[in-house]
Amino acid sequence: MAIRLEKINYIYSPGTAYEKHALKDIDLEIPDGQFLGIIGHTGSGKSTLIQHLNGLIKATSGKLYYNGENIYDEGFNLTALRSQVGLVFQYPEYQLFEADVFTDVCFGPKNLGLSKEECEIRAKEALELVGFPEKYYHQSPFELSGGQKRRAAIAGVLAMRPKVLVLDEPTAGLDPKGRDEILEQIRHLHEQTDMAVVLVSHSMEDIAKYVERIIVMNRGEKMLDGTPKEVFSHYRELEQVGLAAPQVTYIMHDLKECGLPVRTDATTIEEAAEEIMRSFHD
Amino acid sequence: MIRDITIGQYYPADSVIHRLDPRVKIVCTLLFLISLFVQNSLLGYAIATVFLFWVIHASKVPLKFILRGLKAIVIILMFTVVMNLFLTTGGKELVHIGFLHIYEKGLRTSVFMAVRLIYLIMGSSLMTFTTTPNALTDGIEKLLHPLNKLHVPVHEVAMMMSIALRFIPILLEETDKIMKAQIARGADLESGNIIQRTKAMVPILVPLFVSAFRRANDLAMAMEARCYNGGEGRTKMKPLVYRKRDRAAYGITILYMVVIVLVGRFVPFQIWIF
């Protein structure tokens, strides 16, 4: 059990005209090594939620435990927490600042007070984990392509060797190939290490393809929590809050309505194809 | 955090002051500020007070908003009062405690200086409360238009000001994001001495500048794509035109100025209640 949230509430700008109850009584457990997806439309509270996970935002009320310790307790080391729960923001390449990629990736470990050698070992390891080509290690981050910049930025967080990696829309603005590459790399990462991964995404197709569990956020509340199959079976409710199931789920429902004896819980193209073929062979 | 800072403190309300042409508000505010310095008598300040509070009342901006602006100058205000109170000599000695002396002239100067400063802030914040930043920029552009003949790029400067107003909130939000991203990478922005803290700003300032340049580049392109070609040949969606109320406002302010100047000239400095 890595992270546990208990009745977390967060209110933006309390007492002003802009007051907003961004999170309401959130209970959530993220076990070690899980691949978790968070979906919700813009303003549903998902960004606020993930910023709680590494203590960037302090809850207005409620408790957040990391490995059993309440992070709001006095004397809790937040920097240590931030190295354990790595947070990759949207468009993370906008945080790159050093003259070359390698030095930039060293920034995180350096902040943890590690020796130069250790920083370099970790930076190298992180860059390898994201599949960043070695020939660009000493190039300026500003000269790279969009996809490479993003890898470098993710490596900058991985270099702290987090136990939980949280990614806020890691594929935003990338083209289809760049998107698939980054997501495959994240899957690979998850398989290779014992890291838990929290993926925030707008793409139901991506979420369905990669994660083992989905949290649906709506108006600051946790609306649904389950496996992709469970969550997407509630596709009517999802539509009501401005979300949707993957397109294949709809196709399966349509087929069933037309009289094809198929199960409707397929969420990926593979599953759908298998299921349709099965109905043909029976 | 940083997003709480607001630039331009416009208070939306529907009042005659809000509807005035921004040029009127700029010119009249300047005249009012001058009026505080051309006289130095109780009668003069009484007239200025009536005038100021009458306009505030007409503006429908709650007084507490305007007074809030004074918080920023509390220290300067106290400093001025104390300096004048103890260092100005002349007139009767009023108080004598140890090495501190307060003279009549000192008391009077310090009170008047305080009133001047307070009215100065109140007058100018009334202008910003009742005028949108955009209208202000338009007003300044139009007022400074004659400088065009001296090859001062008035239109360009005004355009820059209005673009700055649009992008300040965006850049503040961006700063917030970058700060959070670097804190998430273990950056320590709060502890250490001044040199360490300045150094800690590099990971924030570099991305911020890069982003600001990128935005500037994009924006320049977007403006060109929409046929922007400097001020020449441009028409205005909201041209500034003086209306009856604007002329009336000028009239009232000029009348006020005349009275104040006369008071300054003929009412002796020494009218003093004590």
Added chain:
Amino acid sequence: MEMVQAKELIYEYEKRDEEGNVIGMSRAIDGVDLDVLPGQFVAILGHNGSGKSTLAKQINAILVPSGGTMWVDGRDTRDPDELWNVRQSAGMVFQNPDNQIIGTVVEEDVGFGPENLGVPTDEIWTRVEESLKAVGMIEYRSHSPNKLSGGQKQRVAIAGVIAMEPKCIVLDEPTAMLDPNGRKDVIRTVQELRKKKQVTVILITHYMEEVIDADRVYVMDHGRVVMDGTPREIFSRVEELKQYGMDVPQATMLAEELRKRGLDLPRGILHSEELVEHIMALKKR
């Protein structure tokens, strides 16, 4: 006459080393032919860096050809006397919603283009009002753009272009930075505008769902047009598209998977309904 026509278009830029010395030329566009008829909806696909955005900027004369010719509404974009006419007849919407809104109030931003064109004040107001209505943003006319969502900002940007009364709108990845709902809003707005105003639309994107209704699709790679045709023709060549770093709509992909598994489905299925129909027809046989 073509609304937009390119003949053997080439665009080169100087490559510089760290000291800023020119070390060679790089070709962003390499011999592109393009024909867009008035009223058409044309989509240009391509991965990042394929040259599609550079091509878009040629249509608005933000960039001009190094070789070959680009005509917009019959005007050569390299003719400096025609520059403002070209930009007026081909309006442009960019990717980043924040970096193309100039005004601090929605309606003032929409008025920016007409102001630049020297349109009389009264007419600016009519145009602003009509344009904001056309994109469904009229109730936000006196709002600050900073408080709007990404999709709303893009619709304001589109209104800003419409207010200049262009014959053609070029949208350079207008949805790349939006969430799915914002994306749908923007695409719906563009489709409605096409119907209402008969305006030519050139959409640059890498979202396949957005190009299904296009009259013609061009796919770019390395500065060249590598595929062109109707969406059905293009999406029937799934493997080729993948090779150029592109995706296909999910329905098309599922049809492809089923075909691989032996189902006799036609190529180039675009919509879910079509797929369902074909599968049911096969089942009944």
